[in-house]
Amino acid sequence: MEFKDIENTWQQHTTSEATTLPDFEPAKQQLNYLRKKQQLTQLILGSTIAILIAFFFYIAAYKYSGPLIGMSLLIGVVLVRVFIEIRSQQKLKKINVLLSFVAFKAQLIAYYKKRKTLAFRIIPALLIIYNIGFAIMTYYFYQYLSRGFFYYIVISYIVSFIILFIFIRKQVLKELQILKTLQES
Template identity: 35%
Template structure:
């Protein structure tokens, strides 16, 4: 995403009387903050996906249809989320500093609207599919784990899912707040 930051810096250095003196700096700072958070999210999703793939082969999940489907749902939702984020990273590279201010603003508005769709539609669907995949694993856990450990996995997973949902909601709010500020700064 260095291209995005470079793009923001180049665009900010353009001589435009519309921007306040510190406007370009603020835009660059907000853009870097959004990208850094997205990158951290990508790393966490990728690590989780790798762990689930390893777990899939470690337990020979392909021998049990329900476990296979559950793990594939979990891995698929994480992979799809990473692909969506990668697409947006690629789309931001199309922001060129030599464009007119109007074109640049329109692209930024489209980006903002698409992030709304991702954050309010795609993310909840993928999160729910991840949970459904986990629920599909519960019968296998119950069958193969001791009663106490199964209870621990069962209850702790719901606590983790709750806190994860809260964390996702907070991060979405922060990102949308930054995007709104960025949008406001350029208008």
């Protein structure tokens, strides 16, 4: 076999492979979308931490054991959630769209399985701890705030929690559907 024959064979091989390779652009776009969503989540959680810390010092929670415990639970849960999102974003950045389709798909499946574990084990525990922290703070809100402001805080919390729960549920269902689709294809 001469060099020209080898060159022809290689060119035919590369052109036939080029037509069968999957288009990675949608995958890249989806990963970029997920990364932007995670950054938005981190921004919201970071703002929540800043507000909670400011409120912590505003009410001088560090002086009294009850408010200290309640505010520490609230702040701690949000800090853990931020850490989880940062780790999740780091894992998402490690997914390589230039790998073979099978390897790329395997990485995505592993990523979404970890997200599933978070959604069904860790996040519910964090939400329970957060509610315990809020319940502790409610006792002090009732003692030291006007009734109108107290009811405003409680009603706002309940409405916010319901909206947050619906949002989290929607995201979890979406991620579960993505995982199911990946595993079936």
